[in-house]
Amino acid sequence: MPEPDDIIAAARAAGVVGARDGMPTHVELGESAEIVIANGCECEPLVFSDKYLMAHHAPEIIAGLELAMTATGAQRGIVAYLNVDPQLDAMIRVEADKRTNIDVFHAPGFYPIDERHTLTYEATGRAPTHSDGAGVIVFNVETLLNLSNAVAGTPVTHRTVTITGEVADPKVMRMPLGANISDAIERAGGTTAKSFRVLLGGPVSGFLVDDMSTPITKTTAAILVLPTYHVQIQKRARSLAVMLLRARSACFQCRECTDHCTRYLVGLGIEPHKIMRAICYSLDSLNTSITSAIDCGECGVCDSFVCKMGISPRLICRQIKAHLQAMGWEKPPNGKSAGVRDDYVARHISIDELVERLRVRDYVAAADLHAILCADAGPSFQPQSITVPLLQHIGAPSLPAVAPGDPVEPDQMIGEIPEDKLGARVHAAIGGTVTGVGREVEIDNSAAGAAEDAGGAEAVRHNLPT
Ligand code: SF4
Ligand code: SF4
Numbered sequence: 001m002p003e004p005d006d007i008i009a010a011a012r013a014a015g016v017v018g019a020r021d022g023m024p025t026h027v028e029l030g031e032s033a034e035i036v037i038a039n040g041c042e043c044e045p046l047v048f049s050d051k052y053l054m055a056h057h058a059p060e061i062i063a064g065l066e067l068a069m070t071a072t073g074a075q076r077g078i079v080a081y082l083n084v085d086p087q088l089d090a091m092i093r094v095e096a097d098k099r100t101n102i103d104v105f106h107a108p109g110f111y112p113i114d115e116r117h118t119l120t121y122e123a124t125g126r127a128p129t130h131s132d133g134a135g136v137i138v139f140n141v142e143t144l145l146n147l148s149n150a151v152a153g154t155p156v157t158h159r160t161v162t163i164t165g166e167v168a169d170p171k172v173m174r175m176p177l178g179a180n181i182s183d184a185i186e187r188a189g190g191t192t193a194k195s196f197r198v199l200l201g202g203p204v205s206g207f208l209v210d211d212m213s214t215p216i217t218k219t220t221a222a223i224l225v226l227p228t229y230h231v232q233i234q235k236r237a238r239s240l241a242v243m244l245l246r247a248r249s250a251c252f253q254c255r256e257c258t259d260h261c262t263r264y265l266v267g268l269g270i271e272p273h274k275i276m277r278a279i280c281y282s283l284d285s286l287n288t289s290i291t292s293a294i295d296c297g298e299c300g301v302c303d304s305f306v307c308k309m310g311i312s313p314r315l316i317c318r319q320i321k322a323h324l325q326a327m328g329w330e331k332p333p334n335g336k337s338a339g340v341r342d343d344y345v346a347r348h349i350s351i352d353e354l355v356e357r358l359r360v361r362d363y364v365a366a367a368d369l370h371a372i373l374c375a376d377a378g379p380s381f382q383p384q385s386i387t388v389p390l391l392q393h394i395g396a397p398s399l400p401a402v403a404p405g406d407p408v409e410p411d412q413m414i415g416e417i418p419e420d421k422l423g424a425r426v427h428a429a430i431g432g433t434v435t436g437v438g439r440e441v442e443i444d445n446s447a448a449g450a451a452e453d454a455g456g457a458e459a460v461r462h463n464l465p466t
Contacts, residue, residue: 002151004029007071012417014150015218015425019142019159022219022393024424029071029147034135036074037123038065038144040081040092041107041114044202045355045364047222048372049160050141051088052172054081055373057145058091064144065102067151072137077102078123081141082109085373110348111204112299117266127267127340155411157429158380159216163188165225165360166196170367171375175216176429178386178443182212184223187381191225197233199224203358204300208236215440217392218424231359235303235310240319243312244279250309251276257302257313263295265344267337270295272302272313279316286329293320294331305349305357385444386430390415395422400441406434414441 002010012026038061042050054061065077079096083089083106096102105123107113116138117128124136139147146156157177161184164170168189175184181198185191199206200214202222226233238246257272264270270292278289296317303312355361391397398415402408408428415426432445 001066001070004071004073007067007147007151010150010153011071011147013425014146014153014155015413015415015427016143016146016150016156017218017393017424019140019146019219019221022424024393024395024422025139025143025147026424027422028137028139029068031072031137033072033074033137035076035078035124035137036065036068036072037105037119037136037138038062038077038079038141039114039116039119039138040079040141041119042221043082043107043109043111043113043351044204044222045351045358045360046162046164046224046367047202048162048164048172048367048369049221051081051085051369052162052373053141053145053160055085055088055091058095060148061141061144062092062095062099062102064146064148065139066099067147068137068139068144069101074137075101078105079103080105080107080119080123082107082113084109085370087370088373108348109351111351111354112262112297112301115262115297115299117268117297118262121266121340128337155413155425155427156218157411157427159218159220161216161220162222163225164222164367165363166191166193166227167225168192170363170372172372174380175220176381176383176386177217177392177426178215178388178429178440179381179383180213180215180387181209181223183381183383184216185212185225193225193227195228196225197228197237199226199232199236203232203360204304204354205298206232206236206300208233213387215387215389217389219392232304235312238310238312240315243315246309247276247311247313247316248280251311252309253277254308256306256308257311259343260301260306260347260349261313262299262301263297265341265347267339267341268292268295269338270317272296272317275317275320276311276313290320291324291329291331293317294324294329296321301349305354382430382445384446385432385435385442386428387440387442388414388426388428389440390426391439392426393424395424397439398423398426400437402434402437402441404434404437408432408434408443414443 008029016025040050040054120136158174161175200209255273274289401416410431417423432443435444436442
């Protein structure tokens with residue numbers, strides 16, 4: 001087993017970040033913990049990326065969990081997931097049973113069990129304190145796979161993405177970072193809707209994107225194609241300005257958003273109904289109701305499931321968080337947690353109830369989970385060009401390490417962490433020539449593609465085993 005410092009250095013060198021939140025993993029590995037949890041509890045309907053990885057990459061994921069335990073000094077590891085498929089369960093159990101300090105936790109099936117504080121409480125009985133995670137660090141299973149690869153010298157260049165909804169062939173694919181939404185939909189057989197729009201993410205937590213050239217990043221878990229008239233599209237089509245007006249004029253302070261808020265229920269200070277009240281005066285004020293938005297985990301329960309007035313506390317919290325982060329505001333470290341609320345269990349949302357309320361049952365029925373998990377990913381997709389954002393993580397954008405006209409090899413670092421800043425390196429998924437550098441690095445490999453067509457086929461990289 002490598003030394004802790006070597007594991008942290010490998011994660012930094014390979015550009016590993018949290019597959020959900022984009023937090024640079026080398027920073028989290030530098031903290032100490034008693035328990036590390038591998039989070040495979042993906043519970044949002046129509047998202048299968050983590051399940052797919054666990055069914056295909058259990059050895060690397062458990063090895064990544066061991067590496068994270070070593071780096072943080074944790075004596076205990078837990079691999080947590082929903083027991084929804086026998087193959088997936090068998091793959092994980094075989095690996096976990098080889099270790100005495102790693103337990104399997106079959107998580108209860110409610111939304112959002114994959115939220116880190118909720119999962120920590122369910123798996124360990126520990127509620128979050130105000131300023132830390134109760135001695136527990138939670139890593140997504142893709143992050144742990146990437147950590148395992150990083151220690152073997154392979155950087156992060158691909159993301160596991162579910163493409164589902166109104167597509168001919170719903171599936172999970174390993175997509176090169178910098179490939180675009182249009183590429184992904186095409187590889188899922190194209191859309192079946194006459195008129196469609198796209199959510200980046202699942203039906204609860206996804207955000208609307210209309211630019212089909214939007215690139216896949218390290219945090220893109222899913223692409224959901226829905227008809228334009230779908231209720232989840234209509235809800236998200238409202239702008240922030242409209243949402244603020246609606247909050248100021250239509251919120252009748254029923255506090256349902258607070259009573260169901262995932263982060264409130266585990267004891268954090270956020271109370272979305274009070275935020276809605278406070279923004280009537282000013283979005284920029286720093287009173288405690290406004291700053292409590294920093295605890296919002298953007299789970300989407302308040303807007304996708306709860307608010308009957310069509311208000312999105314999530315969108316407003318997101319805006320406040322961006323504002324607080326831009327001004328360098330930091331959460332005071334001396335507060336106390338209220339502890340898990342009395343109605344925590346009563347507020348659980350079953351996945352079935354969620355599917356019904358979101359109106360996605362037809363798409364869930366069309367997506368055969370076992371078939372998707374067992375599918376052969378086939379050769380990795382090799383696009384002719386990619387546009388790789390230099391900011392795919394929490395922190396400062398990476399500095400370009402290449403210039404227009406430079407040749408680039410697959411896996412080459414193209415973005416470096418600015419000195420003394422929080423950030424993550426960025427690497428190229430394909431070889432080619434740099435055609436543009438700005439907030440993104442554009443790479444074109446048409447010449448290599450032509451050579452391949454002429455018979456010089458290069459070995460296909462990053463295949464997933466079947
Ligand atoms: S659920 Fe909607 S109406 Fe009720 S307090 Fe929250 S934002 Fe206001
Ligand atoms: S999205 Fe809504 S329910 Fe979820 S943590 Fe944020 S405020 Fe709470």
